[in-house]
Amino acid sequence: KNIVIHSLCKAGDFDKALDLLRDNNGSCDFESDVVSYNTVIWGFCKHGLLEMGLGLVSEMVKRGVEFDNFTFNILMKGYCEKGMLRNAELVMEMLCGDANRDGGIRGDVVGFNTLIHGYCKDGKVSNGFQLMESMVRAGVLPDVVTYNTLIDSLCELGDFDSAKILMDELLECNDSRANDGEKRYSLVSGVGLQADNITYNSLIDWCGKKYRIEEALAMYKEMIAKGIDPDVVTYSSVINALLKSGRLAEAKSLFHEMVQEGVDPNHVTYSTFVDYFFKNRSAMVALSLQSQMVVRGIAFDNVVFTVLIDGLFKVGRARAAKDMFQNLLDSNGQPNQITYSALIDGLCKIGDMEGVESVLQQMKERNFQPNVVTYSSIINGYVKSGMLEAAINVMFDMVSHDVVPNAFTYSALIDGCFKAGTKDIAEGLFEDMKFRGVDEN
RNA sequence: GUUAUGUUUUUAGAAAA
16 A cells, blocks of 8 residues: 555555545555655655645544654655755754654654755755764764765765765774774774765766766776775766767776676666767667666656757657657656756757747646746757847847846857947947856956 | 665766856
């Protein structure tokens, strides 16, 4: 029953999930338990419906279903994803507070990790570190997930060196003689921690994205030497780094290596390659990989579809790209902002501005707001079609929707103004751009 | 198959001049 509830929630079918939870049809032999409730609350939170989840919490009280740690952790995650970090933290403070001294549910390591992640994603790593200290005070020891969260977030902020230092500490925790007090966190963090594949994946991926391929490869070798098995994420990440640097041969050999090691390439691995081949004029190879995915029963997600749509347009197969989009809709996939932007850009490139407008319409009907990329594409499209006025109107439209133009937007429009011989407007735009503090390149 | 299956935290791929 709980498994069914889980799938229903994942699919967003809450009516059925609630029916089952409350046994509205009176046909289920199993009582709903705390897991059932947790699952539905989790589902609501995942879909951004925190309030609904909170409603279920009161229902649990009414029905006398006891909370557990999962319940609170799910709620904290829900608050974090809504940006209500303070609320999440209050939940934790309540769980760790004196009022909850005996008998009650205490905050646990997952809860703290959730909070730390929430703050880190908001760019507040220092709050993350503070939380790590307060968890120790509350008697909860940080684990490898805590470290991984902080390490990844330090990378994201570009502070690779600190991330590495933190990893070294993580390793030294394991090593009792290393703790002579000079390191800040190893003393508090307990013993027995080991860097794992996720630790390495974060660092490797960051290096790859900075085109520091050799360092990435070195760490890849290092993890193997330590007996940590690379997983599909490791491989996909390194392959991505190699391909983005045009090192196809090495990427291919890694692909074979992973298969040999018994790690199955997944939709991410494939889409990385497919994207590369489309962008490097090897449409045939890209398409053959696509059918290989089908043969191997790898499901297409949103990104795979986006890669295909974008790629087909880029190799001049607009018809096939549009069909692919239809395909996505038919298979009940959910196009997102990026999917729509790829489609719209493709249509712009072939000058089908009517098509663009109708997709734009559809996008809005589905409650996806065009973003700066979408708008810039459209502006560029109108400019290239010689419809400067329409382009300018899009700019107004965008500003009126509080979407801030960036360098892409301006340069498309300025380019158009020059071509139309309205130099004064172009210069006006340029001034406007500087005024707004957009980088001029 | 019963230190079995289910709910919570960290890492990889996609769009514009």
